[in-house]
Amino acid sequence: MSKLKRLAGETVLYGLGSIVPRFLNFLLVPLHTNAFSPEQYGVLSKLLAYVAVLNVIFTFGMETAYFRFATKDGADEQKVFNLAQTVVVIISFVLSGALLLLAPSIAGIMDIAGHDDLVMWLAAIMFIDAVVAIPFARLRLKKKPLQFAVGKLTNIGLLMVLNFYFLKIAFNPSVGVGYVVLANLLANAFYLLFFARSLLSWRPVIDRSISPAMFSYAYPVMLTGLAGVTNEMFSRQTLDWWLPANFYANQTPARALGIFSACYKLAMLMNLTVQAFRYAAEPFFFSNAVDKNSPALFARVNHYFIIVCCVLLLGAGINLDILKYFLGNATYWEGVNIVPILLLAYLFLGVYYNLTVWFKLTDKTIYGTLITVGGAVVTIAANFLLIPTLGYLGSSIATLLCYFSMTVGCYLLGQKYYPIPYQVGKSMAYIIVTTAIVYATNSIIIPNFWVGTAVHGAIIVSFVLVVYLLEKNPFRQPAT
Template sequence: MGKIKRLAGETVLYGFGSIVPRFLNFLLVRLHTDAFVPEEYSVITKLFAYVAVINTLFMFGMETAYFRFANKPGADEKKVFNITLTVVIAISTLLSLIIVLMAKPIAGFLDIASRPDLVIWLALIMFTDAVVAIPFARLRLQKKAIKFAFGKVFNIIIYVGLNVYFLKLMPGDTRDVGWVVLANLIANTFYIVFFARSLLSWRPLYDRQLSPETLRYAYPVMLTGLAGITNEMFSRITLENWLPENFYAGKSTEFALGIFGAAYKFAVLMNLAIQGFRYAAEPFFFSNAAEKNSPQLFARVNHYFIIVCCILLIGVSINLDILKYFLAKPAYWEGLHIVPVLLLSYLLLGVYYNFSVWFKLTDRTYYGTIITIGGAIITVVANYLLIPIAGYEGSSWAALLCYLGMTVACYVLGQKFYPIPYDIAKSVAYIVVTLLIVYGVNAIEIEDQLVATGFHALVIGIYLAGIYLLERKQFVKKRA
């Protein structure tokens, strides 16, 4: 249990550096939904969906490659750092130049033909994100979680502060999505200052043996990440085009995308926990892989991970009657019924990340590529079939089908190449019982908000007590 407690502690610290910034970013939902109507908010949703996808190309899977090769016995960490950062900077510079030179046609493609400046700003945002990815990975390897958290949190404080200034405090009509992009770019310049010492110590390096090895290891990871982020963002990119006109009576497709993007923000609450866990778990898995009991350890980690995610699932899903006020305009509330499905989708994605440890530790990263491309195919087909008949609700089910398929495939293959004794039956039971409670509670209509909130708190309290009693009993049984 000591290692799991240590992992939990590191998850809290990395989570502080990941969850707090994203939570502060989540708080901007109210500011943005107050400043922009759904049609305008859809532009932000679409632009940052494309950024998330393209960012994967900029980083080229080098974060994972850095962990893999810096953790090998006798590895020269500084050499690995220089090699991986050299690849990232070279690729990012090339892609940034292409985007800047083609800013006008790209702006036309994104339906913002009059704003090629936004395309240039987005290219610079992606460049800075990529350049600091390896320095952030080094902090994780060196277990400098506090410094990691400080960098992430201070960046988002700048970003939130600039959003408040541009959209609320600056004189004149400031209702322009460009201010959101510019705030992100200015905040990202802090990263360059924060890592100035580390970046100045970098020396371009190509090693005849190690550089090709890192590239061979990284490009399947990049393809996996690209397919994975496509799974997450595809619906936000295609919903406008695949949704039939007037599907939602009297409302545009841009309106529907804005509603969907706002609802997705609540699902990000699950992703916050997953991201914090991943930052701590990736070096944890690599550093404990050689231990004799590592399969049992990894199984226990996944078990407790699912419990935490189930608590988040029920906590958010049955309190949407309060959380909806984070959306400033009531027009956005109509999409909140899809939030539990999206939360479950992210939960399965987190389980997939746990299951995926086998192909990272056995250097079979190409399996991750195959699985995630399979998920991308499910995403495309499911969105194509479901959006015309179910709108953005169909997109939420497409995400669930995608991550369910990926999780099952990763588990089946993993048991063949790197068996880990996951307690699948218990995990499924936790998830199913949680969902039954969520939909059962949400089916009960209580008009008095105070009574409803008290009832929801009571349900969560009983739920937590049940988990405590069940897990405590199992723990005592194992010790005996």
């Protein structure tokens, strides 16, 4: 179990650098919802969605390529770092320059005409994010999760202070959501100082033998990421397109988008766990790939990951009456019924990330692209069919269908090219039972808040105890 314990420890430390900052960022939601109307919050959500999509192109899959090539036998880590960083800087410089030159036109396309400055600030944010992506990957490869955490925590600390200052002290309605963008830009500028030594050690270089191989490995990863972020962000745009004007009484599609986007934040609790685990697991998978027992090890990692996510699904899914207060403005509470669906969707996304180990280790990253593009097709079709009849509940179901289909597709292909003995039946049983408990519990209305909270707490404790009794023998297996 030593390797699993080390992975768990590193996940906790990466949690400090990813979950804690994102949770603190989540705490900004009440500040934003009280400062902006649902319509304005919807605009902010769309802007950040565009950034999420473009960030994937800016980094071009080079983080994963860096892990792969830096861990090969006889690899020169500094050289691989230089090669990966060179590609990222060139691509991000060209794209940022294009955004700056075309800012007026792009502002019009993004429905923020007259706010060219927002486009310029977003371009700068994405450039900085891209430039520090490989240095952050280097910290993960060299197993420096504490330094990783310090950088992330300092950034979010600055972001919270700047948000509070702009929205509570220096607020000007004419700037509006621009304050949030500006706060992100100023906070991200800190990363340039934090990674000054690493960035100064970089030497631009192109290697005729290695660079094409890295590029060939990375671009399917980029396409996979692009399709993946489309799966996550597409529903926010399609609500504007496909939601009937009078679907929600006295609400415009823009207002519905704002409510949906705010409630979506509650489901990020699962995504934060997934991301923290992913930061630790990706270098873990690569470094243990040559071990003859790695398939069994990877299967156990996935099983325990699912158990942890099921506990989180249960804890968050039956305590919506508490979570809704994190939304601040009660106007947004009406959408909390979508949260359990999105929590389950992110659970499957986390499982999918675990399953992707097969095509990353066999250099068949093109399959990742095909799987994720398939997920994007499911997303588009499901949103088109479900939004007109179910509103943002339909968007939530579409997200679940997308990630579930990607998980199934990745598993089936993986068992063909890189068989791993996953505990499919037992893991699925945990997921199904947990989901059933969530909906059964939520169907019982307990008028007294404190009594309801106590009952929900007892359910969670009982669930954890049962899981422990079922899993105690595997936990006591000999060290691996």
